[in-house]
Amino acid sequence: MNAKGQRENFIDIMAGFTVYTGKYLPDDVHAKLKELREKEDSALATIVYDAMFEDLRLAHELERPLCQDTGVIQYFIQVGTGFPLIDQMEECLVEAVKKATVLGPLRHNAVEVFDEKNTGNNVGKRIPWIDWEIVPDNDEATVYVYMAGGGCSLPGIAKVLMPLEGYEGVVKLVFDQITSYGINACPPLLVGIGIAGSVEVAAKLSKKALLRPIGSKNSNPRGAELEARIEEGLNALKIGPGGLTGENSVMGVHIEEAARHPATIAVGLSTGCWAHRRAVIKFNADMDYEIISHKGVVL
Ligand code: SF4
Incomplete structure (x- = not known):
């Protein structure tokens, strides 16, 4: 695959993965919620947990985000110095968020400070927020997606x-x-x-x-x-x-x-929150990927 193809492939995967993050909780959060649900005896607490699991079921069935609040989208990235797209990570992730917003669909959630204007595509000044860690002598990239809700x-x-x-x-x-x-x-x-x-x-x-x-x-x-x-x-x-x-x-x-x-x-x-939308994906230099947070999932 040439450099342009790699870039487009990465953007498409990250757009799909960002949408996926908004619809499906990671395995560990899902398991913990089940564990906590089983410890409850009171009617009120069990009703609330059951409503959460019904929400997750409907998000899956209707192909919709599991919470209305997209949050502000953040990426925590660990990028090898030899990863082919290292110079383009930021622009690729911005493009991925724009695509994810349409594909999701994701509620528009980025409001420019001072202008008080919603940008309409979840992209704004310094958003998506990208936190970098550079990994020497390595050609892979690990990307954590986090949807930071208002609440x-x-x-x-x-x-x-x-x-x-x-x-x-x-x-x-x-x-x-x-x-x-x-x-x-x-x-x-x-x-x-x-x-x-x-x-x-x-x-x-x-x-x-x-x-x-x-x-x-x-x-x-x-x-x-x-x-x-x-x-x-x-x-x-x-x-x-x-x-x-x-x-x-x-x-x-x-x-x-x-x-x-x-x-x-x-x-x-x-x-x-209970809807802790944190997901992890790892790419090799050929843009093959493995989803770490949701076992066995292929986009
Ligand atoms: S705190 Fe979490 S579950 Fe509650 S509205 Fe915000 S993103 Fe949704």
């Missing part, structure tokens, strides 16, 4: 704590924020926490934490323990599906960290 983005916060607040301050910020804003984000939530030395690093890591598979643990045993304890504490609040009370509050708590300044701890918080 699930609402609890997001990042802050540098006062020096004596310590890790207790991290926990306090998470609980304050989830108890005051969490129900706006369509629980059960996936909670992403970033801990670092400055606010922008903590915020970015909190979003990257949401890309990890549910059930995965922080690579440091102390980090994994903090994840488990925060998860246990949030579940004890019994926020339940839709915030209408139930046995649990969250699908998981993920923490990602970077070494911090000796005096300060910065903390970032991002949340994913």
Whole structure:
């Protein structure tokens, strides 16, 4: 395939995959929702979970997005320095979003700041947001698609704590924020926490934490323990599906960290909703692809 053919092929696959992300939850989220549904006894909680699964069934049957909120589309990309389309990734992903918007169809969700104008195609200044990681001596590309809905983005916060607040301050910020804003984000939530030395690093890591598979643990045993304890504490609040009370509050708590300044701890918080539309696809240099997040799926 020549370079032009490769480019068009990549755009078509990414447009189709972006549409697919809006219709089908990844395997891990689907399995976690089933697990949480089985733990519920109350009529209200089971009705809400059943409505979620009915929504997923109808999205499949009617070939429609599983939530009306397209979100703002974000791509987190890990690109090998030898991947043939490395120089064209951004323009290809912009074209993919435009195509996906028509194919989906996806609700138009990109509003230009200051002009207060909806662009009508989910593309705008710096949107789709693209987060780059360059992989040396490699010719593959892995693309995470994330649809950042308005509700699930609402609890997001990042802050540098006062020096004596310590890790207790991290926990306090998470609980304050989830108890005051969490129900706006369509629980059960996936909670992403970033801990670092400055606010922008903590915020970015909190979003990257949401890309990890549910059930995965922080690579440091102390980090994994903090994840488990925060998860246990949030579940004890019994926020339940839709915030209408139930046995649990969250699908998981993920923490990602970077070494911090000796005096300060910065903390970032991002949340994913029950409709956590995060999908992963991997390309080789011939544009053959494998979908990692939804096993066995071919577009
Ligand atoms: S929070 Fe999630 S499920 Fe709720 S409206 Fe937004 S995208 Fe949809």
